[in-house]
Amino acid sequence: MDKQYILAIDHGTTSTRAILFDHECNMVDIVQKEGKVEYPKSGWVEQDALAVWLDILYVIAGIINKSGIKPDQVAAIGISNQRETSVLWDKKTGLPIGKAIVWQSRQTSEICDRWKEEGLEEMVRQKTGLRIDPYFSASKIAWMLENIEGAREKAENGDLMFGTMDSWIVWNLSGEERHITDVSNASRTLLCNIETLEWDDELLEAFHIPKTILPEIVPTSFNYGTTAPYHFFGSRIPICSMVGDQQAALFGQLCLEKGMVKNTYGTGGFLLMNTGDKIVRSKNGLLSTVAWKIGDHVTYALEGSIFVSGSIMKWMRDELQLFDDVKVTSQMANNAKAQDDLFIVPAFVGLGAPYWDDKAKASIVGLTLGSNRNQIVKAGIESMAYQAKDVMDAMEKDSNLKISKLKVDGGATSNDYLLQFQANLCQCALERFKVTELTALGAAFLAGLAIGYWKLENLKIEIDQTFEPNKKKEEMDLHFENWHRAIASCQAFKPVQVEGNGHV
Numbered sequence: 001m002d003k004q005y006i007l008a009i010d011h012g013t014t015s016t017r018a019i020l021f022d023h024e025c026n027m028v029d030i031v032q033k034e035g036k037v038e039y040p041k042s043g044w045v046e047q048d049a050l051a052v053w054l055d056i057l058y059v060i061a062g063i064i065n066k067s068g069i070k071p072d073q074v075a076a077i078g079i080s081n082q083r084e085t086s087v088l089w090d091k092k093t094g095l096p097i098g099k100a101i102v103w104q105s106r107q108t109s110e111i112c113d114r115w116k117e118e119g120l121e122e123m124v125r126q127k128t129g130l131r132i133d134p135y136f137s138a139s140k141i142a143w144m145l146e147n148i149e150g151a152r153e154k155a156e157n158g159d160l161m162f163g164t165m166d167s168w169i170v171w172n173l174s175g176e177e178r179h180i181t182d183v184s185n186a187s188r189t190l191l192c193n194i195e196t197l198e199w200d201d202e203l204l205e206a207f208h209i210p211k212t213i214l215p216e217i218v219p220t221s222f223n224y225g226t227t228a229p230y231h232f233f234g235s236r237i238p239i240c241s242m243v244g245d246q247q248a249a250l251f252g253q254l255c256l257e258k259g260m261v262k263n264t265y266g267t268g269g270f271l272l273m274n275t276g277d278k279i280v281r282s283k284n285g286l287l288s289t290v291a292w293k294i295g296d297h298v299t300y301a302l303e304g305s306i307f308v309s310g311s312i313m314k315w316m317r318d319e320l321q322l323f324d325d326v327k328v329t330s331q332m333a334n335n336a337k338a339q340d341d342l343f344i345v346p347a348f349v350g351l352g353a354p355y356w357d358d359k360a361k362a363s364i365v366g367l368t369l370g371s372n373r374n375q376i377v378k379a380g381i382e383s384m385a386y387q388a389k390d391v392m393d394a395m396e397k398d399s400n401l402k403i404s405k406l407k408v409d410g411g412a413t414s415n416d417y418l419l420q421f422q423a424n425l426c427q428c429a430l431e432r433f434k435v436t437e438l439t440a441l442g443a444a445f446l447a448g449l450a451i452g453y454w455k456l457e458n459l460k461i462e463i464d465q466t467f468e469p470n471k472k473k474e475e476m477d478l479h480f481e482n483w484h485r486a487i488a489s490c491q492a493f494k495p496v497q498v499e500g501n502g503h504v
């Protein structure tokens with residue numbers, strides 16, 4: 001028999017990738033496609049779900065073509081995806097009825113305020129492990145039902161389907177056969193009870209969301225069915241994992257034991273700790289979430305979600321045009337003449353964990369006439385590390401554990417300046433791995449386990465580089481104190497609404 005591979009499809013906020021892994025856990029080939037993110041109004045973030053589906057087809061065709069393997073050499077497909085981003089589509093036509101609302105979007109802030117005024121917060125926290133915030137899917141669904149013409153009527157007639165991107169991709173990939181979501185994705189909707197792992201009727205009623213539009217909740221690693229042959233060059237390939245990308249990275253980092261922690265620096269930043277079969281309820285601004293369900297066994301995680309991490313660099317490149325390629329930014333930061341009181345708080349879409357301030361606006365503080373682009377870039381990179389340290393401190397308090405090692409991944413970890421600064425700030429070692437695509441590897445592992453391609457003991461990853469602290473804690477603590485002053489000044493800025501203001 002020809003050599004078999006596992007194909008991971010990793011759909012992130014800014015790009016979609018198809019990656020082939022072999023039995024030795026090596027990355028054999030990759031095809032990547034940048035996606036389009038739209039910002040139609042202040043705080044709004046949207047995507048065209050149909051364009052996402054076309055990107056999936058593009059990377060599938062691309063990887064088969066580029067790698068030269070035969071389609072039936074793919075033993076199974078695993079899918080990891082940006083979470084919470086929500087789309088509604090028409091059951092009859094298969095077409096989205098509006099734009100997908102992206103996880104970063106603040107456009108549903110008013111709905112969340114309303115739910116808070118109705119006193120729903122404590123019930124939501126208890127049932128879901130999350131909090132009322134525009135980040136999660138529920139207010140996005142409610143917004144679409146309220147604002148897209150005919151949506152509620154379609155929902156009531158049973159003609160409407162909801163999905164996070166995992167559901168949307170599998171619905172299409174399976175030839176419209178399977179309307180499913182896995183528990184790791186369901187646990188991010190604000191509609192799933194994290195103890196029963198089922199849609200919660202009381203929440204659905206409180207949010208006026210009809211159950212008929214929801215997908216079936218399934219385990220994270222399972223043979224769900226196959227691709228439609230016309231989407232995979234005539235082959236029916238088993239689809240064997242669906243997993244939220246941050247939980248996928250936790251699995252890909254082999255954080256399989258209670259207390260193990262990873263941090264991903266992608267569009268956003270996400271620190272997750274495996275908490276085993278226990279739900280750890282946060283008192284310090286973190287979230288309790290499902291990591292994965294394999295067979296009947298459920299693993300939970302504690303999570304700190306940072307809304308803007310690597311995307312600050314994209315903003316500096318595309319909007320400020322401070323450089324052409326993010327690759328040069330580590331060197332720019334190294335070249336920056338020390339100006340230690342320049343800070344950027346990247347609250348472009350409010351602040352996530354541990355502050356949860358959906359009205360905060362981004363700010364740059366500490367500018368002087370001598371400030372230059374290198375220093376601004378350096379402050380941008382450092383903002384990723386400061387935000388991660390805030391979450392790490394909260395996680396240590398909530399878990400009563402000292403984090404002595406941080407496994408890292410995500411696009412921005414190619415930035416050595418970032419990782420060294422993070423090691424110094426947290427006074428702990430950071431491990432970066434040879435396979436950088438650990439989200440995709442996690443999805444591949446979960447798919448491969450479902451069909452017996454791998455056993456748990458076969459799974460392995462190799463360290464590329466360890467970053468050890470090389471600066472004193474006392475010095476770094478002073479920088480961290482200044483960061484908190486920058487946060488306070490950013491949160492204090494609450495502009496009044498100006499009538500007739502044409503700005504968006």
Ligand SMILES: Nc1ncnc2c1ncn2[C@@H]1O[C@H](COP(=O)(O)OP(=O)(O)O)[C@@H](O)[C@H]1O
Binds near residue numbers: 313327
């Ligand atoms: N060398 C770098 N330094 C800083 N940021 C980087 C670097 N390379 C990529 N990034 C940032 O990482 C992000 C992409 O990471 P990735 O893990 O691919 O994101 P996602 O999965 O969210 O699409 C982009 O926002 C980009 O600006």
Ligand SMILES: O=P(O)(O)OC[C@H](O)CO
Binds near residue numbers: 012013014103267268
């Ligand atoms: O696109 P990413 O990889 O930053 O991930 C987005 C998260 O899943 C949002 O919760």
